[in-house]
Amino acid sequence: MLPNPMPGDLDPSRRCDMVELAGVLAPRHGYNPTALDSVRILRTEAVLHDIPVLYKPGAVFVLQGSKQGILEEEVFIYDEEHYLAVSLPVPFRMTSTASPERPLLAVYVEFDMQMAAEIAIQVEKHAELTSDKPRSLVSSRMATDIEDVLLRLLMALRSSTDVAVLGASILRELHYRVLVGPQGGAMIAALQQKGTSGKLIQSLAWLRENYGCEIAVADLAREVGMSVPSYHVHFKGLTGSSPMQYVKAMRLHEARLMIARQSRTIAEVAASVGYASPAQFSRDFKRHFGRTASEEMKWVQRHLGEPA
Structure with missing residues (x-):
């Protein structure tokens, strides 16, 4: 031990x-x-x-x-x-x-x-x-x-x-x-990244590097040699989220960082994290953080200085 x-x-x-x-x-x-x-x-x-x-x-x-x-x-x-x-x-x-x-x-x-x-x-x-x-x-x-x-x-x-x-x-x-x-x-x-969990951890690492790309769960499952249902079950067991919920959270948190730094417009931020529609990005952002992107920028600056 x-x-x-x-x-x-x-x-x-x-x-x-x-x-x-x-x-x-x-x-x-x-x-x-x-x-x-x-x-x-x-x-x-x-x-x-x-x-x-x-x-x-x-x-x-x-x-x-x-x-x-x-x-x-x-x-x-x-x-x-x-x-x-x-x-x-x-x-x-x-x-x-x-x-x-x-x-x-x-x-x-x-x-x-x-x-x-x-x-x-x-x-x-x-x-x-x-x-x-x-x-x-x-x-x-x-x-x-x-x-x-x-x-x-x-x-x-x-x-x-x-x-x-x-x-x-x-x-x-x-x-x-x-x-x-x-x-x-x-x-x-x-x-250690061994066994089934190891494959999922490698998949997570790939997602963290490629969250802005077009992503299909079937491709993720195939890459680690799993069926789509099996990939879903093991992914949720490890992360608490479905694969696409995880990707969405990654995109929104990265967007939050960019917005807090005020270096890009909302449309540019949305596109850079993988959203084709700025309107859909704005809806998802408010649903996740409870505030609009501009409101969140002010909240982060007041409470955190920069996002966690």
């Missing part, structure tokens, strides 16, 4: 140090970039309800406040005592709690998938792995060893020299700690 460190007694003083450091590194509302491209820190005072999100593979560590995600009626808590690990990008709904007196502060770490795969190989060599099924999202109890790495990461981010010398090694250790945590077996199974 994978080593499974117990959460232990989390150190309140260490948590206070992390909150203080994160507050300095994230002075403005929304997502704050850091000296490491794969690390962002979110600060928000808003209470958010039922917000559509689609995270890239990585982990979210909430230092203050709380979030919860809902996928297919399953609830994933990520708060001051739990973190969220994402092995596959899937659309889900999110709710968060914060206030002006106690803003939500969260560290978002995007995984280096090549590094994660290399670590998974090393873990396989030295640990007896359980045969976990790949899971797209997993919420786990925070452990003292992960808190320790997070504290060192936040401390390093204050200094460009520390980032240059220590940043890569701290990120590698954080990848490792997540991969040997309670959700490690499910995440490593996703990285």
